Amino acid sequence: MSPERGGAGADGTSRWPAPDSQPSALPGSQPSAPPPAWPVRQLHPVPLAAHAPAPPAALRPGRRRRGWRLALAALLSAVLAVALGLLALDRHAERSSPESVARSYFQALADGDAPAALALAADPPRGQWLTSVVLGQQLRLAPLADISVRPASRLGSTATVEVRYRLLFGSGARSVSDTARLTRRGSSWWMSRVASTVRVTAGSPGADRLRLAGRKLPAAAVMLFPGALPLAADPPGLRVRDTGPASGAGDRLMVRLADAELLAKVAVSMSAALRAQVEQAVDRLLAGCLKGSNDPLCPLPGSDRPVPGSLRGSAPLIKTVTPRIALAAAQPGVVSVRARVPVQGSWQVWDFENQAVRRTGKVTVEVSARVALDRPAVARWDPP
Structure with a gap:
């Protein structure tokens, strides 16, 4: 029998490979790695003493970590479910009465x-x-x-x-x-x-x-x-x-x-503040006329045939003579001011020979002015 297939040798021993032995590598080849297995087989076990404690069962790598993750995810899901439930109950309570x-x-x-x-x-x-x-x-x-x-x-x-x-x-x-x-x-x-x-x-x-x-x-x-x-x-x-x-x-x-x-x-x-602004604007306008303003629309003294622009003197504040101050009905955005103001001073009148004659004392003037709402600090005389 061919020795390549086993059999008995000259010394009477069997040429078949032992069951637990590894096959011999072919010439020129590298030995192959053992197949993967779990748990890892210990080729050379070390005997332990009889009183030694038993080792814990081996776990696959990462199994404990995955377990914690699953537990954490379950806990978060439970918390979210409780929160949504409470929110739903709160919304229902809001609508329930x-x-x-x-x-x-x-x-x-x-x-x-x-x-x-x-x-x-x-x-x-x-x-x-x-x-x-x-x-x-x-x-x-x-x-x-x-x-x-x-x-x-x-x-x-x-x-x-x-x-x-x-x-x-x-x-x-x-x-x-x-x-x-x-x-x-x-x-x-x-x-x-x-x-x-x-x-x-x-x-x-x-x-x-x-x-x-x-x-x-x-x-x-x-x-x-x-x-x-x-x-x-x-x-x-x-x-x-x-x-x-x-x-x-x-x-x-x-x-x-x-x-x-x-x-x-x-x-x-x-408002009181706006009315005060209007009154002050008219006071300044009248004071300018009584000091010699060249405005041809300055009010005239209440006497016969006064000479325009001749009135000089002083007048009280217009708020003391109960003026009529109101929004103009025919002029949007305009405040109308009407008042009779006493003036202490001098003025001129035309006599029967058309000569200017000076007069002194107290005379009343008719004030008629207007103030724009957009410029309440500026007053102007109304045209005659």
């Missing part, structure tokens, strides 16, 4: 958050005046504070809530009692209405100077949130007064949610 919805609505107004206020409406209205910009102008005129909500009066799927708050106008705070009406849809309550329809009319000169939320006063009605009516006049020296039958609030104009439709009747007047 008409009192909480009414409070949330007026708090959104106090915060100047128009989108939050509109989000509480059963049917949100649309309008270019229902914005946070306009609401911010209302709050600058009068911040909304001290909100208190009374228990709701329910009737089926509707509810009425009385709300009280204060509007902090610059001229003084005003306590307001308002009413919110709500409707229920499913398990949630919604505001039936979140804005009021407002129309502003002006029945006095100066209406062209009125501005609603910084814009020209519209002829049509607009929708506004409750709070101060964002109505002002330009320049700031003008004041807006409420002339409605039940106003009694002066310039503290306001919009309430309880008033579904509001007709605001207003008038424009001058």
Whole structure:
């Protein structure tokens, strides 16, 4: 038998390779690595003493780290689920009673958050005046504070809530009692209405100077949130007064949610500061004439046939003679001044022979002047 295939040798031993022995490498080749295995087989185990503790079971590399990651991910998922659940419960609690919805609505107004206020409406209205910009102008005129909500009066799927708050106008705070009406849809309550329809009319000169939320006063009605009516006049020296039958609030104009439709009747007047500027301008103009001004429109003394420009003397301040100072009806943007002013001094008159004759003493002059609102420090005489 060929020795290459095994068999018995001359000495009687077998030529077959032992079962546990490694095959011999072919000539010129490198020995191959053992196949991968887990756990690693120890080729030469070291015997341990009988009383030695048993080693822990071997773990695959990275198994403990992956376990911590899985545990952390599970914990974060649980925390997120709890947070979302609490948020959902909080949102549900906000909608679960008409009192909480009414409070949330007026708090959104106090915060100047128009989108939050509109989000509480059963049917949100649309309008270019229902914005946070306009609401911010209302709050600058009068911040909304001290909100208190009374228990709701329910009737089926509707509810009425009385709300009280204060509007902090610059001229003084005003306590307001308002009413919110709500409707229920499913398990949630919604505001039936979140804005009021407002129309502003002006029945006095100066209406062209009125501005609603910084814009020209519209002829049509607009929708506004409750709070101060964002109505002002330009320049700031003008004041807006409420002339409605039940106003009694002066310039503290306001919009309430309880008033579904509001007709605001207003008038424009001058502030004390603007009136003082006008009076001082006329005083300077008259003083110039009494000192020899060449203005041909200077007032004449109240006597027969006075000589123009001849009056010299002194006059009291115009505010002491009760002048008539008002916005000119026929001249937009103009303040008209009328007064009878006594002058102590001298002047000339024409006699029957057309000769200038000097007179002295006290004489009354008719003052008729105008002042532009854009330049209240400058007065001019009215032409005859």
